Amino acid sequence: MVRLKKPAQIEQMRVASQLTAQTQEFLREQVRSGISTAALDSIADTYIRDHGGRPSPKGYRGYPNSICMAVNDVVVHGVPTDHPLKDGDILTMDVTIEKGGYHGDKAITVKLGDVSEDAEKLIAATEEAMYRGIVACHSKNRVGDIGVAVQDFVEELGYSVVREFCGHGIGEEMHEEPQIMNYGRPRSGHRLKVGMVITVEPMVNIGTHMVQLLPDGWTAVTADGSLSCQFEHTVAITPFGPDILTIYTDHERKMWERFSNGEV
Numbered sequence: 148m149v150r151l152k153k154p155a156q157i158e159q160m161r162v163a164s165q166l167t168a169q170t171q172e173f174l175r176e177q178v179r180s181g182i183s184t185a186a187l188d189s190i191a192d193t194y195i196r197d198h199g200g201r202p203s204p205k206g207y208r209g210y211p212n213s214i215c216m217a218v219n220d221v222v223v224h225g226v227p228t229d230h231p232l233k234d235g236d237i238l239t240m241d242v243t244i245e246k247g248g249y250h251g252d253k254a255i256t257v258k259l260g261d262v263s264e265d266a267e268k269l270i271a272a273t274e275e276a277m278y279r280g281i282v283a284c285h286s287k288n289r290v291g292d293i294g295v296a297v298q299d300f301v302e303e304l305g306y307s308v309v310r311e312f313c314g315h316g317i318g319e320e321m322h323e324e325p326q327i328m329n330y331g332r333p334r335s336g337h338r339l340k341v342g343m344v345i346t347v348e349p350m351v352n353i354g355t356h357m358v359q360l361l362p363d364g365w366t367a368v369t370a371d372g373s374l375s376c377q378f379e380h381t382v383a384i385t386p387f388g389p390d391i392l393t394i395y396t397d398h399e400r401k402m403w404e405r406f407s408n409g410e411v
Contacts, residue, residue, distance in 0.1 A: 164251030294331030
């Protein structure tokens with residue numbers, strides 16, 4: 148069942164979403180060569196709790212950590228490890244926080260030092276794909292319109308979109324209906340309604356869209372070992388169009404201004 152939120156509930160979700168984004172930016176400052184994803188996870192856990200939040204993934208269906216970390220060929224749900232990061236890596240940090248009874252969810256991919264040209268292009272394309280999907284988040288559309296906006300852009304560039312994982316509704320629960328696929332057909336799936344809050348989170352691979360699960364039961368990697376990237380925002384469907392609850396930095400505001408004004 149799709150749970151519609153009232154304006155006051157959306158504002159409560161904005162509080163959780165802003166703490167999520169704030170945590171992301173705090174973590175970005177900690178990322179450096181030599182630090183481990185386990186250390187970043189510990190830093191995040193302390194920061195979240197010190198600011199009145201709760202890391203949503205901790206204990207969810209047995210997940211052992213507070214945030215999900217994806218390095219290079221890891222697609223999603225990467226379990227933090229003691230392995231040190233190094234220059235040239237790309238790192239996706241997927242943070243979900245509950246505060247005041249509501250959840251906010253956001254993922255960003257960051258670069259460590261000088262990365263390859265392929266990595267640079269993949270990161271730029273994935274972020275753009277996310278905003279193209281958000282542009283379709285209007286009550287006149289259906290979830291398939293989000294998916295096709297992402298898929299058409301990504302595949303035209305020669306990349307692939309992951310099919311096994313997707314965006315989702317969010318609110319009092321971390322995962323709610325409907326599923327927001329990153330591929331699909333126009334005018335298909337659930338109708339988008341005012342009051343829905345969803346995540347738009349394309350996962351884009353340089354190579355095949357296929358993934359495989361590591362023995363830890365959580366970490367999903369690309370089947371061919373190619374690079375993967377993810378960006379994610381939490382978005383409310385309003386009478387005036389999409390409202391990005393997790394938008395936080397000047398870069399993000401400028402990006403969204405371009406897309407919402409039809410400049411791209």
